[in-house]
Amino acid sequence: MDREDKKFSGGRRYRNNEITVYWKPSACVHASYCYRELIEVFDPGRRPWVDMNGSTTAKIIEVVNLCPTEALAWKWNDDEKNGSVGSDQLNHIKFRRPELMNTNDSVPEEHPVSIKVMVDGPIVLKGNFTLVYNGNKKEVQKSIISICRCGASDHQPFCDGQHRKIGFNG
């Protein structure tokens, strides 16, 4: 999952499957802990200069925590884990850049598509998915659609409420 080098909030952000690292160049005082400790990830001579595949998550966290300024900060991609991070994690955004804590810049929606089979009703699909129908291919983003399950809709494949009229039981 290489979704790196994204511009964000006065800098850039880089992520692997587990964490996001924020870089705020205006805060950097070139203390150089990052590249002295972990040139595989933090290489000022490379573009993008942060390669999140260059080491393990644990090592990246360790080195980001060495940064004496708020130039480098990190968070878990799983928001539930961010609440319980301890203060020993110096450069977690909770301590270093609390303004980022409630921003909804979470991982670009790698959440599974939610599919609900409604009682006596349609299939409700929610999330980011590719819908193929009648020879068309549509990218559906962050939205909800409902697909007829009773067979009686006049707007196939979508639900139009006919299941109620026909008393669909299923």
Added chain:
Amino acid sequence: MGNTGKSVLMVNISGMEENKEHKSQAIIEVIDFGPLKITGNFILKDLKRDTKDSQGEVWLCRCGKSGNKPYCDESHKR
């Protein structure tokens, strides 16, 4: 869900737009005169039977005749 009619359909379709930020997680394929084929990363909840599935692939009945709802059992062919 619940309301009826075309207005609901219009709202649904207008929500479809390209946005490179969000990666498609599953392919939802409406098979002509057949079921809904779903493959990829998804969580399926069957609210009536209180069950939850997360599999790589499911086929859901669209004709209303399956004896194994919500799954397709090929009743549409009969």
